[in-house]
Amino acid sequence: MDRGSFDALATAFPGCVKVMALSSLTTWRIGGEAAVIEARSAGMLADILGRARELGVEVFLLGRGSNLLVSDDGYDGLVVRLAGDFGMVSWTRGGDGWLVSAGAAVTLPGLAGAACMKGAAGLEFAVGIPGSLGGAVFMNAGAYGGSMADRVVSVEVLDGNGFRTMDRAACGFGYRASFFQDSDALVLSVLLSLDSGDRDRLMESASATLRKRRESFPLDLPNAGSVFRRVEGAPPPGKLIEDAGLKGRRVGGAMISKLHANFIVNAGGASSSDVFGLIHDAGRVVYDASGVSLREEIRYLGSFEEPQRGR
Template identity: 40%
Template structure:
């Protein structure tokens, strides 16, 4: 497809960043855990907070819309792709450091790596996140959680870049954490570094707890198939997966999208799913569950990209 972005912007970004960090017309299916999505006009991988500040200033200067991504594990990119820029934090922005009981992690650091690092250092508090397939930046953005743990329990400080390119700090009490919510869903800032305040613990106890969570996750969730993780938010008083299973929809398919036969709370890509398949499947599941249980299900997955 033709590039739908200002070439002057591309040239300006490339004047500062490595060629491998600025990709044009890049298929987003290669950068999401769902393995679904059309091309982004430009995909940028920052390596420092200075990079992020520079990119944001260029975006504002040229009037270009943007999307920020972590590991791409909780998103569905539409089939037409994403117009404008995608800023993706990956392994180039993933350093993890320890100072006392505090870990500092770059936004692209994977939760599994942080949990493992914390365990090795005898720090407890991140065990719940050991199997969540996301980055710390995305986890803070969504206040990710599992097994009665949430990011809000451990995050003490976030360093971010504002849409104007300024460095801003957010203490824990200013993050507006709620169920799958943080202030970053409204303020447009890019999460760059996260500080986690943990508590000392015995390495063996921490590792045993993580091993238990991993065993539970592997036995119940369709980790062997591409997905965006849990598809629906938990309705108050219910579990989405249980409602869907009780509605008889386990294994239900639309095109290449399927309600997992292993866990009904997951929509999986059987190999050829389009975003349109996933959205239609979600729509039909919502309707069927409401007809049977009078409970409304709302997607947890973020939908990004150009609509028809």
């Protein structure tokens, strides 16, 4: 963004706009600089979006950065993070279960853990998914047969037309897909429906899930979870990548995990172009070996150059 726009934003929101390395805000620990602002309330968020629109500055809403590859060149627009009011959670007993209203900045493991402690069932699948609630709805995050779509009742959003409530049907959920991925609507808060459950059993199930994930995923190195999406009718991406002999393959500091081939880890000093190159390599080699075209589950922010073929 140009200096004038940055100064105008800094004047409109005194002390709130910072230039930061996005590597500190992503689980891959990768990414160059951008101007970052925290929106602490829905009103402030609307003001930020309005001011950015007037200035012609693009806005990107960042959750916990756990599904995101950010360019080493950073991002030229304004990165908005949700904080303050967006971290609120309220629990209501409803019928046989619970209604939970939670802000988009609430962490998914925190919410899932709190649900188990309360004896509210249905989010155990999410205890190890390190995203925000907003990011989880955007991605329709899921694991072990469960996904956010199963529990969402409605979503409060802000888009170009203002604030509104969308019911689950309007959210267009599919496998790691939602209406939000093709829209400018930002998720502000979410109403979830959970069942009544036995607290001890839920805690045990959540612990078992976490144990299983620790054994299956390379959680000791920075990563962004599964890189590629499942392709219907084909073996899982991790199996295809492993069968193509790519486990342990490196580009610079990025490596296809030896533990789970659908994870790319930052084995030390990886750049976004290292990861991007490895994603391309894996896609090409898997296609040549199996005829399956893999598509990324991860999202990109900033600009990336297509690697040369054969790299």
